[in-house]
Amino acid sequence: MFFTxxxxxxxxxxxxxxxxxxxxxxxxxxxxSAFFSLLIAFLVVFFAVKYRKRSSGExxxxxxxxxxxxxxxxxxxWTVIPLGLSMIMFVWGASIFFTESRPPADSMEIYVTGKQWxxxxxxxxxxxxxxxxxxxxxxxxxLTMTSEDVIHDFFVPAFxxxxxxxxxxxxxxxxxxxxxxxxxxxxxxxxxxxxxxxTGTVYVMNQDDYNAWxxxxxxxxSMAEQGQSLFNQLGCGNCHPSVINNNNGRCPxxxxxxGTSVDIKDGGRVRADESYxxxxxxxxxxxxxxGYDNIMPTFKGLISEEGMLKLVAxxxxxxxxxxxxxxxxxxxxxxSASAPQTPQQRRTNPQATTTPxxx
Amino acid sequence: MITAPPAVETPKNYINAEQGLKSxxxxxxxxxxxxxxxxxxxxxxFLGGMFAVFIRLQLATxxxxxxxxxxxxxxxxxxxxxxxxxxxxxSIPAVLGNFLIPLMxxxxxxxxxxxxxxxxxxYIAGGIFTLWVLxxxxxxxxxxxxxxxxxxxxxxxxxxxxxxxxxxxxxxxLTGLNFIVTxxxxxxxxxxxxxxxxxxxxxxxxxxxxxxxxxxxxxTLFLLVLERGLHIGFFDPAYGGDPVLFQHLxxxxxHPAVYxxxxx
Numbered sequence: 001m002f003f004t005x006x007x008x009x010x011x012x013x014x015x016x017x018x019x020x021x022x023x024x025x026x027x028x029x030x031x032x033s034a035f036f037s038l039l040i041a042f043l044v045v046f047f048a049v050k051y052r053k054r055s056s057g058e059x060x061x062x063x064x065x066x067x068x069x070x071x072x073x074x075x076x077x078w079t080v081i082p083l084g085l086s087m088i089m090f091v092w093g094a095s096i097f098f099t100e101s102r103p104p105a106d107s108m109e110i111y112v113t114g115k116q117w118x119x120x121x122x123x124x125x126x127x128x129x130x131x132x133x134x135x136x137x138x139x140x141x142x143l144t145m146t147s148e149d150v151i152h153d154f155f156v157p158a159f160x161x162x163x164x165x166x167x168x169x170x171x172x173x174x175x176x177x178x179x180x181x182x183x184x185x186x187x188x189x190x191x192x193x194x195x196x197x198x199t200g201t202v203y204v205m206n207q208d209d210y211n212a213w214x215x216x217x218x219x220x221x222s223m224a225e226q227g228q229s230l231f232n233q234l235g236c237g238n239c240h241p242s243v244i245n246n247n248n249g250r251c252p253x254x255x256x257x258x259g260t261s262v263d264i265k266d267g268g269r270v271r272a273d274e275s276y277x278x279x280x281x282x283x284x285x286x287x288x289x290x291g292y293d294n295i296m297p298t299f300k301g302l303i304s305e306e307g308m309l310k311l312v313a314x315x316x317x318x319x320x321x322x323x324x325x326x327x328x329x330x331x332x333x334x335x336s337a338s339a340p341q342t343p344q345q346r347r348t349n350p351q352a353t354t355t356p357x358x359x
Numbered sequence: 360m361i362t363a364p365p366a367v368e369t370p371k372n373y374i375n376a377e378q379g380l381k382s383x384x385x386x387x388x389x390x391x392x393x394x395x396x397x398x399x400x401x402x403x404x405f406l407g408g409m410f411a412v413f414i415r416l417q418l419a420t421x422x423x424x425x426x427x428x429x430x431x432x433x434x435x436x437x438x439x440x441x442x443x444x445x446x447x448x449x450s451i452p453a454v455l456g457n458f459l460i461p462l463m464x465x466x467x468x469x470x471x472x473x474x475x476x477x478x479x480x481x482y483i484a485g486g487i488f489t490l491w492v493l494x495x496x497x498x499x500x501x502x503x504x505x506x507x508x509x510x511x512x513x514x515x516x517x518x519x520x521x522x523x524x525x526x527x528x529x530x531x532x533l534t535g536l537n538f539i540v541t542x543x544x545x546x547x548x549x550x551x552x553x554x555x556x557x558x559x560x561x562x563x564x565x566x567x568x569x570x571x572x573x574x575x576x577x578x579t580l581f582l583l584v585l586e587r588g589l590h591i592g593f594f595d596p597a598y599g600g601d602p603v604l605f606q607h608l609x610x611x612x613x614h615p616a617v618y619x620x621x622x623x
Contacts, residue, residue: 116512150508151602166603167507168596190501192508193428283599 015179016159103174107142111309114152114165117194127217131200136210142174153188177204227314258319263290387472393458403445410438432499439502451623465547470540478533485527492516506594506605510586521580528573535569561622568615576612
């Protein structure tokens with residue numbers, strides 16, 4: 001479970017593709033720190049002895065404070081070397097940061113909701129878990145996360161990844177597990193009484209076991225299907241057309257929307273991603289689509305965060321957009337070739353929206 | 360004949376120049392104020408240290424048998440608040456800076472001796488506020504007061520703790536002001552900037568940070584107090600706010616604060 005040194009737990013296992021990189025950077029930082037700490041400690045003692053007062057009344061030797069000659073060279077050397085080392089740390093760290101903040105386009109999507117004091121996980125195919133995350137090995141996994149109350153943080157030490165989970169918005173974290181096994185989940189942002197007890201387990205399985213686990217799942221239908229029933233329940237279909245291409249002109253057509261660029265009233269464009277969907281449901285007057293009126297009511301207080309994620313999954317299933325493969329089988333990825341379209345364009349080019357996705 | 364040798368008069372120094380408690384509590388002597396700070400900072404250090412001992416005892420066993428969860432959360436929060444705001448930030452500037460800067464620049468005292476004393480009293484007032492919070496059960500938000508936990512979910516005395524730190528911030532600001540004016544205007548003739556000791560330079564930089572940065576955390580904590588009391592909605596998404604805004608505002612001071620701690 002842990003990399004042990006003489007029986008003592010030293011480092012967690014490295015179980016993701018990024019883990020070894022993080023450990024390498026960490027080792028570099030520790031070595032640099034150790035080197036300079038020892039050097040400075042040695043110099044303190046050495047100079048304290050060398051320049052001690054040997055007799056009372058002795059004056060310190062004259063120091064050249066003018067800053068030229070050998071003194072200047074010394075000052076330059078001990079400025080440039082640490083500058084170079086810091087720049088190496090910066091570039092190395094930034095490169096790992098960029099890797100960690102850019103999930104691959106075909107990552108498998110899983111939704112996480114954190115609340116005091118538990119983790120609720122929803123798979124796209126429908127199964128839900130609490131404080132457990134079952135995932136297949138050797139697949140890119142992207143977690144889209146939100147909180148129901150305070151700030152949490154989803155931390156898997158074995159993957160060396162963590163990301164804050166915020167209320168009111170979606171944050172993401174991605175990893176690619178490399179080793180089958182069980183790994184700890186911790187909450188890494190103080191969130192109240194049972195913060196230290198907000199733990200869980202990641203179960204990394206081979207693809208077949210994962211398919212079997214999914215198939216034995218909740219029986220409630222996939223997240224998109226649950227989202228569809230919620231969509232109907234809340235009456236969204238009264239305005240937003242439920243038939244492809246039947247646009248009554250009152251509300252934007254949600255078919256083919258997800259992942260495209262949307263023109264906003266008063267100028268500007270946004271990408272129709274998870275956050276945009278969520279914001280439009282809770283604060284419909286914040287980003288009104290160009291060409292439409294401010295008539296959508298808010299659903300704040302009527303939908304839980306988990307319900308919100310189901311609606312997002314349903315709307316995602318209606319569209320081209322940046323679809324993600326479901327976990328059940330490693331499907332071939334269809335990249336969407338449709339250009340971003342405005343609602344007006346979609347009204348006049350109905351055939352362009354009928355892109356069923358096998359994702 | 361042996362006569363008694365003439366009594367050696369002890370030279371007058373800042374310790375024996377005046378006697379009595381009032382002469383200490385109403386002093387304007389920078390060395391005496393430095394000692395007043397030394398004593399109060401040390402008291403807070405031991406208080407914060409006591410909380411650290413509780414943390415260590417609690418974590419010594421896997422089950423945490425000493426304190427229940429809520430109490431432990433309050434313990435590490437109070438440890439952080441006391442250590443950061445009442446020990447680390449004031450200690451070296453207020454103790455060593457007050458004592459040594461006039462000596463090092465060749466001045467008789469700091470530029471504003473009465474403001475120097477006021478700084479100490481403001482520090483004590485902030486400290487008393489925080490002690491009041493402590494005796495009434497403490498605050499459990501962590502010393503970083505992240506929202507929305509601190510604005511909407513915590514059951515501790517967040518407003519009082521925030522106000523205690525707010526008051527304490529003015530002590531920092533006035534001390535920084537004093538140092539900057541002293542270093543600019545009261546250097547002995549011939550003591551140019553590049554002849555100043557490194558200690559004075561580092562306190563000059565520290566004072567800049569104190570003056571520019573402390574108002575930001577003061578305002579941030581004040582916004583937190585308003586949020587918690589009036590639910591205005593700066594930081595809580597339930598009211599349309601952004602919790603990350605609090606983080607940005609808080610750390611805009613708190614990163615420079617560690618330079619206040621380390622430069623001197």
